Amino acid sequence: MTEYNVTISSKGQIVLPKEVRDQFKLSNGSKVKVIVDGDTIVLKPRSIADELQELVLADIVKDGKLVTPETVKKYQTQLNKALDHMVAEAEQEYNNKEYVSLADLKQENNHV
CATH class of the missing domain: 1.10.287 (Helix Hairpins)
Structure with missing residues (x-):
C-alpha cells in the first residue's frame, strides 16, 4: 500500500498525484466515487x-x-x-x- 499526503483547497478540491492518476488511468473529467466508512475516506474509480x-x-x-x-x-x-x-x-x-x-x-x- 502506498500513502500520499495531499492538501484540500479552499474549494474543497484535492489533486491526486500523477502516479495515482496514471495507475488508474484517470484524466480530466474522470469520475471517482467517494466512500465514507467510519473515519476512513476511500476514493474509487467509477466502474461501468x-x-x-x-x-x-x-x-x-x-x-x-x-x-x-x-x-x-x-x-x-x-x-x-x-x-x-x-x-x-x-x-x-x-x-x-x-x-x-x-x-x-x-x-x-x-x-x-
Whole structure:
C-alpha cells in the first residue's frame, strides 16, 4: 500500500498525484466515487456498473417512478435483458462474419 499526503483547497478540491492518476488511468473529467466508512475516506474509480446504475436511476426519475429498491431492480433487470440481447446479436454478427475488421476501418479512415 502506498500513502500520499495531499492538501484540500479552499474549494474543497484535492489533486491526486500523477502516479495515482496514471495507475488508474484517470484524466480530466474522470469520475471517482467517494466512500465514507467510519473515519476512513476511500476514493474509487467509477466502474461501468456505476455508470449503468446512474442511467437506471435517471430512467426511473424520467418515468416519474418512485426510486425504491424494487423499482431499481426491475429497471436493472430490463437493462440486463437489453444488454444480453445486444451481446447475442453482436456474437451472431461476428459468427456470420457480418462485421468490418479493424484493419478495414483504418484503411477506410485513411481515404477520408
